[in-house]
Amino acid sequence: MSTENLTSRVFNDMDPALLSFIKKYVTSFVKWDLLHFFHQNPHTIDTVENIARYAGRAPDTVQRELAQLARSGLLESSQMGEMVIYALTSSPQIQTNLAQFVAASQDKQFRIRATYHVIRDMCRH
Template identity: 45%
Template sequence: MASSTTSESPTVNHTEINWYDFIRNKINSFIKWDLVRFFHHNPHTRDTADNLARYTGRDAKTIERELNDLAGVDVLKIETVGAIKIYQLSDNAEIRRLIKAFMEACQDREFRVKAIHHVILGMQFSPRHDF
C-alpha cells in the first residue's frame, strides 16, 4: 500500500517492523494490549489508574502496575498532580507510529494469532495441575 500524502502519518510497511521486539518489550500482556488499544482509540485521554481501570473493566491495582510498565518503556507518560498520577499516551512520534501500525496489523487474523502466541509465550505460564 502506498503512502498517503493527505494523512498526518504515512501508511506503515508492517514487514519492516520488528513485531517480536515490540510485543515482547512493550505489549507483553493482554492488559497492556487492552490499554494500548484504549489509548490508540482515545489518544487525548489523560486520566488516573482508577478511572482507566473502570473504563477497561479491570482491577485498579493491576491496571496501575501495567500503566507504570508502559510508562517505563515510553508507551505512556505520567504527569504527577499533587499525589495523583495522570497517565497519557506518549507524544513520541515513533511510539505512536508503532502503535498505529500494530493496531492496523491486528486487523489481520493471522497476525493477531501470532501476536497472541508471543504474548502467551512471554508471560511464561507454567503448567498447572490443579484443574
C-alpha cells in the same frame, strides 16, 4: 514439529518492526487492551482508577501495567498533587508504531502469532 521450529515459523513470518514492538510493549493481555484503548483515545489524560474503569479492568492490575508501560516509554506519567496521571507518549515514532500494531491486530493470523508471543512472555516471567 518441535517447539523451536514452531517458534521460528511464527516469528519469521512477522514484520520485524511489529515483532520488536510486541516484545517491548505487549507483554500481557492487559497491556494489549490498554494499547488499543490509548490508540482509540490518544488524548486521554487520567488516573489509574478512571482508566481502569474505562478499560473495564481491575485498578490494581491496571496500575501495575500502566506503570510498566510508562517505564518502557509508551506512556507518560506525571504526579499531580496526590494523583498519578497517565497519557500516551507524544513521540510520533511510538504513536506510529502503535497505530501499525493496532492495524495489524485486525488480521486474525497476526493476532494468533502475537498472542503466542504474549503467552510465551507471560510464562517466562
